[in-house]
Amino acid sequence: MTRPQATAELLIDDARVRVTRFDFAPGAETGWHRHGMDYVITTLTECRMVLEEPDGTSREALIPAGTVYRRHEGVEHNVINGGDVPMSFVETELK
Secondary structure, three states: OOOOOOOOEEEEOOOEEEEEEEEEEEEEEOOEEEOOOEEEEEEEEOOEEEEEEOOOOOOEEEEEEOOEEEEEEOOOEEEEEEOOEEEEEEEEEEE
């Protein structure tokens, strides 16, 4: 299945952090990626995510606007907007 790509806007990239804003139209995806650094996500909108996992499974997550969570380096997945409205979040990678 071909999906539209989420847009990524690099906001900061210095010696300590890389901060990127991601915007997803309904059905848009990041594409498969592996996180090379620990990271923090801050949701700007409610995010109805479908997370595709490397083992072929997928799971859904509904994350309210304004939520902050962190993950460790090494996470591999494809993030899809599973909702019918745009979603946005900011990812801060810790160098």
